[in-house]
Amino acid sequence: MDKKSIIFIIVLTAAFFVINNVLFPTREVHRSSQPPEPAPQKMVQSTPAAQEGELYVIENSYQQLVISSLGGSIAEINLPLQTKENPHSVVKEIGIDRTLKKDYPKSDIFPLRPYQTAEGSALPGKVGGYYPLLRRGIPAEYFGLAVLTDDPGAGKTLYRLKRLEKNLIELEGETDNRRVTKIFSFPEDPHAAPYCFDVVVRVDGDARGLMLTTGVPEVEMVSGSSAPILKYRITRGQKPSIEKVDLPKTSTTVASIQPDWICNSNGFFGVILDPRGDIASGFTVSTVPGAVAPTRLSTIDAQYDLYPPEKYPGYDMRLPFRPTSQATHVRVFAGPFDTAILKKVDQTYTDPQTGYNPDYVACQSFHGWFAFISEPFAKFLFFLMQIFHFVTRSWGVSIILLTLALRLMMYPLNAWSIRSTIKMQKIAPKISALQEKYKKDPKKMQMEMMQFYRENKINPLGGCFPLLIQMPFLIGMFDLLKSSFELRGVSFIPGWITNLTAPDVVFSWNVPIWFFGTSLHLLPILLGATMYWQQKISSNAPKDTKFLTDQQKQQKMMGNIMVVVFTVLFYHFPSGLNIYWLSSILLGILQQWWMTKSKPS
Numbered sequence: 001m002d003k004k005s006i007i008f009i010i011v012l013t014a015a016f017f018v019i020n021n022v023l024f025p026t027r028e029v030h031r032s033s034q035p036p037e038p039a040p041q042k043m044v045q046s047t048p049a050a051q052e053g054e055l056y057v058i059e060n061s062y063q064q065l066v067i068s069s070l071g072g073s074i075a076e077i078n079l080p081l082q083t084k085e086n087p088h089s090v091v092k093e094i095g096i097d098r099t100l101k102k103d104y105p106k107s108d109i110f111p112l113r114p115y116q117t118a119e120g121s122a123l124p125g126k127v128g129g130y131y132p133l134l135r136r137g138i139p140a141e142y143f144g145l146a147v148l149t150d151d152p153g154a155g156k157t158l159y160r161l162k163r164l165e166k167n168l169i170e171l172e173g174e175t176d177n178r179r180v181t182k183i184f185s186f187p188e189d190p191h192a193a194p195y196c197f198d199v200v201v202r203v204d205g206d207a208r209g210l211m212l213t214t215g216v217p218e219v220e221m222v223s224g225s226s227a228p229i230l231k232y233r234i235t236r237g238q239k240p241s242i243e244k245v246d247l248p249k250t251s252t253t254v255a256s257i258q259p260d261w262i263c264n265s266n267g268f269f270g271v272i273l274d275p276r277g278d279i280a281s282g283f284t285v286s287t288v289p290g291a292v293a294p295t296r297l298s299t300i301d302a303q304y305d306l307y308p309p310e311k312y313p314g315y316d317m318r319l320p321f322r323p324t325s326q327a328t329h330v331r332v333f334a335g336p337f338d339t340a341i342l343k344k345v346d347q348t349y350t351d352p353q354t355g356y357n358p359d360y361v362a363c364q365s366f367h368g369w370f371a372f373i374s375e376p377f378a379k380f381l382f383f384l385m386q387i388f389h390f391v392t393r394s395w396g397v398s399i400i401l402l403t404l405a406l407r408l409m410m411y412p413l414n415a416w417s418i419r420s421t422i423k424m425q426k427i428a429p430k431i432s433a434l435q436e437k438y439k440k441d442p443k444k445m446q447m448e449m450m451q452f453y454r455e456n457k458i459n460p461l462g463g464c465f466p467l468l469i470q471m472p473f474l475i476g477m478f479d480l481l482k483s484s485f486e487l488r489g490v491s492f493i494p495g496w497i498t499n500l501t502a503p504d505v506v507f508s509w510n511v512p513i514w515f516f517g518t519s520l521h522l523l524p525i526l527l528g529a530t531m532y533w534q535q536k537i538s539s540n541a542p543k544d545t546k547f548l549t550d551q552q553k554q555q556k557m558m559g560n561i562m563v564v565v566f567t568v569l570f571y572h573f574p575s576g577l578n579i580y581w582l583s584s585i586l587l588g589i590l591q592q593w594w595m596t597k598s599k600p601s
Helices: 003-019 095-103 152-156 339-349 371-392 395-409 411-426 428-437 442-455 465-483 523-538 550-570 575-597
Strands: 055-059 064-068 073-080 130-134 160-165 168-174 178-185 196-205 211-213 229-236 239-245 251-254 261-265 269-275 283-288 314-320 328-336 507-513 517-520
Touching: 055 160, 055 168, 064 168, 073 328, 130 269, 130 328, 261 314, 269 314, 328 339, 371 395, 371 465, 395 411, 395 575, 411 428, 411 575, 428 442, 465 575, 523 550, 523 575, 550 575
Parallel strands: none
Antiparallel strands: 055 064, 064 073, 073 130, 160 168, 168 178, 178 196, 196 328, 211 314, 229 239, 229 261, 251 283, 261 269, 269 328, 283 314, 507 517
């Protein structure tokens, strides 16, 4: 591999990952000892507005809905974590959950304040055990399923409780010119439609200008950075289309359309509002500053400003009501974007007679600037991984088997490249002699070298082609780990690789260090060492550095730079991506060793 080829590969790789803004991302935090509690002003707590009114809770195996009498809206949607007692949940505990539960329990109480259920009142919340999909300590106008007008004060209307049952709650609120009744209820069989509930809103009086909110989802770190996605589904000429909404700087209105549903997602989780009847056209999207709606992450190491609130804004989507006295029925999906879960919900609500299909599975997104290129590769890789997972029941082993399968598929190309490398090693002394002979005449040297390559039927770029062909699969694997909820929180080696969508952690500390953050990741270091080893055994340069030409010295230096670049780039990448690339390199070394031992022609 010559100097220009190495530079090209480095620039190509670095450009992609830098554009994806992951060179120095915010990390998932792990703790080896308890740090001091952060300053009170940094704590993620309810605002004074959120501390008014009563809290009521209805809950099943998939969701805990915390409804506030302030605005008659949802202050919290908490998703139970998967445990032996609750195997129905697919939400696994990750490092941030463990950190908050251990070191910041005051911010990890569910619900945050005492609440009432059909069985009792003034019940205290419990520490840990949930993922807060909606709960950012925000003013009531940003609560979920709030009924609002252009007047911000509409969200502060106090609703009175009319009915509270195990799976249903009804509230009623009044203003000067309208009375609003809201009913929240779970489906009769929650296992048929997991993470779903229904909302019925009836307005007696003036219904003009009313809007229903999605609420502001919690920040989810997807491969080191937040990745909110806003979407809507629309049917044109009986053909459904999924459209993505650009994140606004302040607010925006999507007018003159009547969406089938709207989706407010943080990447791995989201809220879908699906009106089950006629609604007014259009919808609005607003940016909620992070200082107004602080993420729970801001609690962690607040004294070091590890997760500054202003860096993580939220987004609120609002559907307008049609001014009518008839009740408005909205189906809500609020949960993980797990493929099996979404398909199950779609199957439950599909009507074969009318051809209706909610198509919630379409809310899933492939993240990244080059997703339109990598998505086909990512889907192909995930298809193979699902096959291997069905056999092994381990996603980590499935990644290794996937790498092996790709290596077998590309065996002929890799074999051709290795033969070319072996030939280059054999003729290295003659090439060195030519370089030394014509070192004062670079043009003549290049002509003689190319003629020599042609006579010996060698392509000097042969070693580069396999790496270039593997790049789409590498990028596809990167986007796969950013987009597949099934891999979130999946452990491979307990105590070390505990989340395939996050970096591995050997040990951690409290005070952040530039670049390294608060934890040491071993896999990228092993990756760099393995790349260096591969470079050493595949080099065609003389072993004795005294006989290296200037060009060979430059190639060696560029190869070392490439090792450093990949180690730095991969340091904060998901452990699953490091396992994939490390396995690929090791299999390449094994193939080269075998072919060298077999003395190929």
